[in-house]
Amino acid sequence: MSNTRSELFKTGAPLPETFSQYFIGQAYLQQLTDKGGPIFNVTFEPGCRNNWHIHHKGGQILLCTEGRGWYQAWGEEPRELHPGDVVTIPPEVKHWHGASKDSWFAHLAVEIPVAGAANEWLESVDDAIYGKLK
Numbered sequence: 001m002s003n004t005r006s007e008l009f010k011t012g013a014p015l016p017e018t019f020s021q022y023f024i025g026q027a028y029l030q031q032l033t034d035k036g037g038p039i040f041n042v043t044f045e046p047g048c049r050n051n052w053h054i055h056h057k058g059g060q061i062l063l064c065t066e067g068r069g070w071y072q073a074w075g076e077e078p079r080e081l082h083p084g085d086v087v088t089i090p091p092e093v094k095h096w097h098g099a100s101k102d103s104w105f106a107h108l109a110v111e112i113p114v115a116g117a118a119n120e121w122l123e124s125v126d127d128a129i130y131g132k133l134k
C-alpha cells in the first residue's frame, strides 16, 4: 500500500453524514471555491468509493490529482485513473468513482452550475465488481 501522499490541495474534513452514507470507506472533502461552479477536493482512502449515482442536469468533471483510482459508467468497463486524468461525466449518466484497493486517490470535483442540478444517490458498488479491480 502506498502511504506517500502528495496532497496537492488540502484534504479537508471527513465527509459529513449527508454524503458519507453514500460511500464505502472514508473520504474527505475540502471546498476550494464557491465562485462560479463550486470546486471540491475529494480524497478517498484505499478501498473507498462512492455509490452509483447520477448528476442530474449539470454533470460533473473530475480532475485527478493524486494516487490511483477508478471511474465506471453504467454498462461500460471501469477506467483506471491517475494524476492528470480528466473525466467528463455528462448529466444523467449513472456512475461511481473512488480509490483503488491499495492506494489513496484524490480528484477535484467540478460541479457544472446549472439551475436545478441535483445528485441522485443509488446502490453501493457491488464487491463482485470492485473486488475484481486491481
Ligand code: MN
Pocket (backbone or CB within 6 Å): 053, 055, 060, 089, 095, 097
Ligand atoms: Mn460523480
